[in-house]
Amino acid sequence: MVFFFLLPLWLLCVVAGTVLCWFKKSRLLSSYFFLCPTVGIVVAFVLSSLVLWAGPRMLGSADSWAKWALVTAYLLGTGLGGVIGGVVGFSAARRINRLLRWE
Numbered sequence: 001m002v003f004f005f006l007l008p009l010w011l012l013c014v015v016a017g018t019v020l021c022w023f024k025k026s027r028l029l030s031s032y033f034f035l036c037p038t039v040g041i042v043v044a045f046v047l048s049s050l051v052l053w054a055g056p057r058m059l060g061s062a063d064s065w066a067k068w069a070l071v072t073a074y075l076l077g078t079g080l081g082g083v084i085g086g087v088v089g090f091s092a093a094r095r096i097n098r099l100l101r102w103e
Helices: 002-021 024-059 064-100
Strands: none
Touching: 002 024, 002 064, 024 064
């Protein structure tokens, strides 16, 4: 459900990165606009899916507090995955910009 809100923002960033790529002065920003949200949403999706897959297997038929802990872990996994993916995307964009000498 969280990705219902994140996917339109991701699409907006990808479109903005694609448009910025066509202007010479803003090519530096295009890789950041494209890679940071893309890697961030992929890592967030993988991490939250891992929590949803492994959580019920580890908890089994637990009490109601465990179900709330699973929902909290899902939301934290989504946020943490987005942050980790954003940092990885930022460093990848920085390396690409150095490689292409767009700095």
